[in-house]
Amino acid sequence: MSARPLRVVGHPAPRVDGLEKVTGRARYVTDLVLPGMAHAKVLRSPYAHARVTRVDVARARVRPGVFTALSSADLTWCEPYFGPAFRDRPVLAIDVARHEGEPVAAVAAVDEATATEALELIDVDYEPLPSAITLEEALGPGAPLVHTGEPLSGHFADLSTLRPQPGTNVCHRFHFERGDTVTALAGADLVVEDTYRFPPVQHVALEPHAVLAAWDETGALTLWASTQNPYSVRVELAKMFGLPLARIRVIVPHLGGGFGSKTYAKLEPLAAALARAAGRPVRLAASVPEAFQTVRRCAARVGTRVGFRRDGTLVAVECAADYDVGAYADIGPRVVQKATYTATGPYRVPHVKLDARAVYTNTTPGGAFRGFGVPQLAWALESLFDVAADRLDRDPVDLRRQNFLAHGEEFAPGDTPIDGKLEESLGRAAEAIGWTRAGAADRGRGVAAMLKASVAPSVSEAIVRLHTDGSVSVLASAVEMGQGTRTVLAQIAAEVLSVPLARVTVVQPDTAVTPYDQTTSSSRSTAMTGRAVQVAAEDVREQLVRVVAEALGVAARDLALEDGAVVAPARRLTYAEVLVLRFGMSGGELIGRGVIAPGRTAAPLGGSTPFWEMAVGAAEVSVDEETGAVRVERYVSVADVGRAINPLLLEGQDEGGVVQGLGHTLLEEMLYADGHLLNGTLLAYRVPRADDAPPALECRFVENADGSGPFGAKGAGEGSLIPVSPAVANALARLTGVRFRDLPLTPERVWRALRARGR
């Protein structure tokens, strides 16, 4: 079969789930109702750190309308701990509450009001303990220990290398080195170094976490959950209840945003336990303040030292990063390990020494958030790059270009060679922002670049079914959370099978129906799940061709698929006709299977990234010297995506990434005082509004079809966010002469720094 131009892939098709979303028909977890369903509410610790000496739920339990009230003492019939990296997180606090808002007891009742009232009947005695809220408090001498025992290892074999350090608050350490940084830095002509801080921020998915759990008459468990990885949730619940995986079904309706907040189990264990105890379905829907108590981005303190030769050649990078992972590990240790591995960014660095610690504190657990630890490191490295350019009297764009890893170059031994062209992204970003043109005196411009690995090894499977009417079902477990994966998967299947997009239905993830997919995160769905769908569709295509080749006695190479038909030199058979040939009647279906499982490799982290995510950001900013308010007037993002399967949706992803990045750059920070979160509501925690977005925002793509994904695609969606902070700060430094090391760049912080400069 000869290559033909792409008809569906590469086109800006409107999203396949758009109609139900603009008509209000799309169903999210909290829109679902089951007969007899109870509503749950959670009693949470008011203390950052406290011994829980007594929890008495007896009065709540007997209140009319209450089906069950639980404390950890009641969970004798299940494993009471969960967590992906370590099983250190109790379903309900056991003896100690380690952060404000930790679930201590829970109630399921006939309605939410009754459940809320019943919480007031629960008696809890706390003995407050000294707490460690900041990295300094957690790492200082005599620091209060967040955990005193050794946690159980997690459920996931690929995380088995993670280790806590008993007797400290260090929950995991990562070290990586190559070459000899001491000698290299001693011989460098310029060494720039500083410590940069990145604040704790929350995802603020507009839909807070929600679960509906129901046990059936056979003792099997079904959950409708707002999760980005139903298969990881299934493993956690199987372990918790001692059930075979096949007896647990996790169904994922539409998600109201994820951004990493809905990776791995969050409220699912508690909802399942309540449903079991209540003997009826239970809905547990978090409020926005409860989401702030469930997960956040890991704050970080990053000390980076970079050495250059006089000619601008980068010779060495040392980086020591401490990440605040909060009270429970969640996936924090992997965030730290995986991000730190790429702390050198998209640059050729012969001598490298990287040390990172994941540190427990008495705050909301830190987990995955778009960028997975990389934004924290890029904030430091990309800021220092501009500091160095200044000291070397070099153009920041040129200095980056000089040191970029080239296409095909090794990043680390055993890992995937660089699969994109950073210089092309940088060139386009610089051109679009008008880098070489003189700008207005009251504007500053800055650039920054990023590189990020995707999770490896990982597994995605897909099934494609061709029905007797020629329509197609795609079964895959990539979760649609707004990023457009359903549309992209449909486009891939439609392209391979030569059917219109409207003939393809992508089934909602359901572990009883749709096959294994490791996770919807790490920008991996298009590349990995999409590739599995492509292979599965190709399997169906081969079956179609085989049936026709055998029936007509022609060679397979003389057959082609075209507009829902197999075309032979002298005949054209619709898929419906081919299926009749195959089955002798109008019945049966062709089923294709795709498995993408690259497996373990000799790469430093045990698997080779399936693609490198690469992007460049360029910002033009202004500042109001009177108020310190920074305004991003223009922003250009260029991401190297291999191929844009759907340019419209991809553009939407990257625009959203830029504006989300502006959140932690200019506005967002979870503020604690005396162990209490001060701003865990949307009244007090400001995320970007429409009028905060740059008036001119352009997201462009480099497409060289050089990715390992379908049609040469790579992953995208995180890359646009990562350069935002350093690009804005670099622009601000060029405008004002002031270098910022702490985020967010609030008016107060900027105003104070401008005043200090003036003195």
Place this chain on the structure above:
Amino acid sequence: MRIRLAVNGRAQDLEVASHALLLDVLRDVLDLKGAKRSCDTQVCGACTVLVDGLAVSACTYLAVEADGRSVLTVEGLADGESLDPLQRAFLDAGAVQCGFCTSGMLLTARALLRENGAPTRDDVLHYLRGSLCRCTGYRKIVDAVLTAAETAR
């Protein structure tokens, strides 16, 4: 308490608690799930519906306040199978991602266009200050509202 109101053009005669919120009555009593609960504090706009043509946060609006009034939810935007120009524009512009803010965005925009049929970009930005979206970066939403205004003219 007894309230009589029109919801999406249909008369409703309901018995509601005096403290019942319009959002709960719409979602749980009338099974109109398009308006979403999120911040509960009139900040995010996910619960926005129109009462007599004006945008309100149904999460903090008492159902009894809607007595004798006309309520429009996202389910009432389309005319049968024929989409409102705003819905069409949101689809075509890629202004929808996760969809959780979409119904509130659409109704807020509808209130704007009722007030001002030829809004500028700044008018739209100002009107959308009470509607948060964490997915899109807003540009495509603003574009969609401007396109819909043009289509409707």
